[in-house]
Amino acid sequence: MKIALLGYGKMGKVIERIALERGHEIVLRKDEFNTYDGLSTADVAIDFSVPSAAVSNISASFNANVPVVSGTTGWLEHYDEMIALCNETKGGFISSSNFSLGVNIFFGLNEYLAKIMKQFDSYKVSMEEIHHIHKLDAPSGTAISLAQGVIENSNYANWTMEEAKANEIQIEAKRIGEVPGTHTVNYDSAIDSIEIKHTAHNREGFALGAVIAAEWLAGKQGIFSMKDVLNLQ
Secondary structure, eight states: OEEEEEOOSHHHHHHHHHHHHTTOEEEEEEOTTSOOTTGGGOSEEEEOOOHHHHHHHHHHHHHTTOOEEEOOOSOGGGHHHHHHHHHHTTOEEEEOSOOOHHHHHHHHHHHHHHHHHTTOTTOEEEEEEEEOTTOOSSSOHHHHHHHHHHHTTSSOOEEESSSOOTTEEEEEEEEOTTOOOEEEEEEEOSSOEEEEEEEOOSSHHHHHHHHHHHHHHTTOOEEEOHHHHHTOO
């Protein structure tokens, strides 16, 4: 499979290594200094860039009839535009805040726990996420996805980084050293606490999941998620 890497930072380089180990070919390594030359020859594009570049990268791919796996966060105010362009060009698209296989299992566990806890209003939910100091957006896309998973399966209506109201989930975002990513969901009451937690040890899990998603998406049309890739529906 021929892969275009859109974003060639630390994550891009890990994705490249894993893709090559799995027998794939890299036809474009796009960073801020080069063009999209070679994009049209790709079977799939993997976008791990920065928020300011994501829309251009995704748009260029759809216009070149190349399906896109995007792990960039912080650009979702343009999400509906990209969905419309994907449909218009009959493209293929998977956008996820986190491609780690473990995190996507964690997403499912979070939703299941939220359904259980919905009937116990003595517990108040909150979240904490910790990432490296280079991460540009806060809270993380993964934390927002976790909060959305609770909202869709409970009586909560919103999330906030300020002091939470009764129907809000407070998210605390920390930036420490080179931490790859730690996410904790807490349910606290006066009597006890329940906590679920995912800790990434390195970037390997994110990169492997992105490559697996690209392998799955190649040749497909439509809007998909990691639930489709991992058959977690």
